[in-house]
Amino acid sequence: MALIRSKNHLLVIKLLLHVTCLTPAVWMFWLGATDMLGADPVKALIHFYGIGSIHCLFATLAVSPAIRWTKTPALLQVRRMLGLYAAFYASMHIICFVVFEWQLQWLEIGKEIIKRPYITVGMVTWVLLAILSFTSFKRAQRALGKRWGQVHALVYPLLVLALVHFYWSQKSPLNEAILYGMLGVSLLAWRQNKLFIWFEFFRSSKHTKTMHR
Amino acid sequence: MKRVRFNHYSLPEHQVTSESLYLNRRQLITSASVLTAAAMLPNSGHAATQSRLKFIKDDSALAVTPEAKATTYNNFYEFGTGKDDPADNAQDFKTTPWSIKVSGHAENTGTFHLEDILKWNPLEERVYRLRCVEAWSMVIPWIGFPLAEMIKRFSPTSDAKYVAFQTLHDPKQMPGQRNRLMGGGINYPYVEGLTIEEAMNPLTLIAVGMYGKTIPPQNGAPVRLVLPWKYGFKSIKSIVSIRFTSEQPETTWNQLAPSEYGFYANVNPEVAHPRWSQASERIIGTGGIFGQKRRDTEIYNGYADQVAHMYTQLGKKQFY
Numbered sequence: 001m002a003l004i005r006s007k008n009h010l011l012v013i014k015l016l017l018h019v020t021c022l023t024p025a026v027w028m029f030w031l032g033a034t035d036m037l038g039a040d041p042v043k044a045l046i047h048f049y050g051i052g053s054i055h056c057l058f059a060t061l062a063v064s065p066a067i068r069w070t071k072t073p074a075l076l077q078v079r080r081m082l083g084l085y086a087a088f089y090a091s092m093h094i095i096c097f098v099v100f101e102w103q104l105q106w107l108e109i110g111k112e113i114i115k116r117p118y119i120t121v122g123m124v125t126w127v128l129l130a131i132l133s134f135t136s137f138k139r140a141q142r143a144l145g146k147r148w149g150q151v152h153a154l155v156y157p158l159l160v161l162a163l164v165h166f167y168w169s170q171k172s173p174l175n176e177a178i179l180y181g182m183l184g185v186s187l188l189a190w191r192q193n194k195l196f197i198w199f200e201f202f203r204s205s206k207h208t209k210t211m212h213r
Numbered sequence: 214m215k216r217v218r219f220n221h222y223s224l225p226e227h228q229v230t231s232e233s234l235y236l237n238r239r240q241l242i243t244s245a246s247v248l249t250a251a252a253m254l255p256n257s258g259h260a261a262t263q264s265r266l267k268f269i270k271d272d273s274a275l276a277v278t279p280e281a282k283a284t285t286y287n288n289f290y291e292f293g294t295g296k297d298d299p300a301d302n303a304q305d306f307k308t309t310p311w312s313i314k315v316s317g318h319a320e321n322t323g324t325f326h327l328e329d330i331l332k333w334n335p336l337e338e339r340v341y342r343l344r345c346v347e348a349w350s351m352v353i354p355w356i357g358f359p360l361a362e363m364i365k366r367f368s369p370t371s372d373a374k375y376v377a378f379q380t381l382h383d384p385k386q387m388p389g390q391r392n393r394l395m396g397g398g399i400n401y402p403y404v405e406g407l408t409i410e411e412a413m414n415p416l417t418l419i420a421v422g423m424y425g426k427t428i429p430p431q432n433g434a435p436v437r438l439v440l441p442w443k444y445g446f447k448s449i450k451s452i453v454s455i456r457f458t459s460e461q462p463e464t465t466w467n468q469l470a471p472s473e474y475g476f477y478a479n480v481n482p483e484v485a486h487p488r489w490s491q492a493s494e495r496i497i498g499t500g501g502i503f504g505q506k507r508r509d510t511e512i513y514n515g516y517a518d519q520v521a522h523m524y525t526q527l528g529k530k531q532f533y
Contacts, residue, residue, distance in 0.1 A: 035501035038297060039286030040349060042495065042502055100502045101495065108490070116488050168488075171347070172294060172469070174398025 004074040017078055021056065021085040025049070025092065042100045049093035054166060054180060056086035057159050061187045080136050083155070087129040094126055118168035125161040128154055153197035159184055261304045261434070263426040266336055268356045273340035278351035280424045282497055287431045288345070289450055291380065291387035294397040299431035306386055306430035308451075313436070317377075317457035320368040327436055331421065333366060334358035339418055341441035343448075344480045344514045350494045355439050356422030361413040369409065369457045376412040377462035378405045378438060379454035399469055405438070405449040406462035406476070408523070416441060416519050442513040442520045444478045479524065480514035 004010050028048050032041040060082040067075045102109050113119050132152060134140070141148050163184045167177035188195060289299040292306075311327040336356050343351045364376070382390060382402035389396030411417065418439040421428060428434045433450025440447050446466050456462070466474035473487055482492045496506045513520050 032502040035499060035504070037501070039282035039497050040296065040495075042505055043296070043349075045502060096502070100505055103505065103507055108493075112490065115485070115490070118488060172290070172397030172399055174394050174396075175294060176394075178394075 004072050010074055010077055013075075014078060014081065017081060021082075021088075025052065025089065029092075042096060046093060046096045046101065049089050049096060050166065050169075053086050053089035053093055054162055056082055056089055057155070057162060058183060058187060060086055060155065061159065065187075065190055083136060084133055087133040090126050090129050094122075118165055121161050121168065122165040125158055125165055128158040128161070132158070147201055150197050150201035153194060156188055156191075156195045157198065159188065261306065261308075261430050263429055265426055266356050266422045268336035268338050268422070268425075271338040271340045271354065275340050275342070275352045276498075277340065277354055278497055279499055282499075283351055283353055283423070284429050284432060286497060288347075288445065289431055289433065290397045290399055291389040291401070291403070291451075292431065293389055293395050300429075302388055303430035306434065308430065308435040311435050311453075313452060314454045315367050315456075316454070318370045318373040318459060319457045320370065321366060327421075330363065330436075334362045336422065339420075339439070341418075341439060342514050342516075343439075343441065343445055344494060344510065346444035346446055346474065346478070346486060346491075348486075348489055348491060348494050348510075349497055350508070350510075351497045353423055354425070355418055355420040356425070357418045357420035357439065359415055360417040360419045360438065361415065363419055364409075364412060367455075367457070372459045373409050373457035375458045375460065375462055376407050376409060377454075377456040377458050378407075378449045378452050379403070379456075380449055381451045381453045399465055402453075403449060403465045404462065405447055405464050406458075407440075407447075409457075410523050411440070411520075414520060414523065416516060442480060442516040444474075444480060446474065447478050477524070477527065479520075480510060481512055482510040483512075 004013065028037070028045060031037045032045045035041060037044040060079055063075055063079040063082065067073055098104065098109055102112070113123050132154060135144065135148070135151055144151060163177065163181050166180060167175070170177055285300045286296045287299040288296070289303065292299040292302040312324050313327065313330065314324050315322045336358060338354055338356050340352060340354045343353050369376075380401075380403040381387070384390040387396075387401075390401045407417070418441075420433075420437050420439045421435060423432060428437065430451075433448075436452050437450045438448045438452065447464075461476060464474075464476055466478075467476055480491075485491055491510055493507050494510050496508055498504065498506060511517075
């Protein structure tokens, strides 16, 4: 049962995904701006965008299994979009933290990033998301050639870091982050032979250097 | 006997607002915020009924947190770990009849009904800062009486070096106690403790009301502790037991993570929580994300004059 049988189908699916990803992001921001998000709108927004980013990451990594199950290779066309939404949500998460939580007190923010391991992990995750976003376009794909896949396999450790950051940010030992962790592990287990492809990038880069010499 | 009321717990204020103006503003804020809160509360069905209380007013000029925020943003893991879970899940909580079991090193022990306890002292309002260990703060107009007045009735002996408190354990009513995932995996019943000196400090309040009415369930109905110079988790909610001990009692958060939550847990900007700084706090107020305010956290949450003398023997680290 193929899901997509024409260009129009694909467009409809893309449009639906845009609406699904953008509407809550904008709506929640509006609620936060008008003080309709409960007692601590800042925390509410930070948590919403953080969890939203993990949802988008899950969706991104669910594309391959979905292709397999529905026998619809065309679904691959939506994967980059979902990945970019994960980066967008993560960026909003950080903007809320920097602007609304810390009121742009850069010195304090720097101290927090260095001193709090879970925030350090979060920042590393965001940097990886940025790298993947900037190398997600056709031009970068062509420039990186065969190694593009190696670079983008960084999404696997990135997911692990995001989930560790989520669990670590909680106050008590038993929380929903554990369920997220299980889901994340099963998404990774599904493609266990690919998890360390990114490692090849560094290996082969050394390798190519020696070749050129 | 004439009661002389010292205003020893009011903080010096730079701007004293006239009471009528202040009340007026508060009414405006409350009515406006009740509307938004009502719009936000996911069908809390039948909200617990709160009744008006008679009390001696506090003339503090601190800017009080809107009631709707103070009653919808709670850490009360017995009703779930989300901040809005308690307001959603605690509305059917039964608070009558309620009694407190008093035991340990005291001459007058036994079970006391709350309605009898309430006859012992006139109720008074205390507008206190509340500083949560999560680095946010509110200002709440509590209603209650000094714990010291209550403790005197029990005549603790010289062996009573500490006072241990316990929250109700009733998994039927408290979903967080039924389900470990919902209750955050902490041990129940929730237990807390103070040194006898801390318990007798005039600032230490047994609260049965806030914002002019009885406390709603999510804020620890029907009776809770309020310790304005300590992080919020020390102010134990829905108390069913008070025990006078000679040894330092176990406290729930300290059992769970001793490096993060100490026995004293005094508010101190210089002692960071291992995962975040305590140097400043975000004020839970009005105005959405663009109206956020921060303030520098004060040692003992601004109550040093009344409490610092109790900790001269403690080192800075031990103190947390």
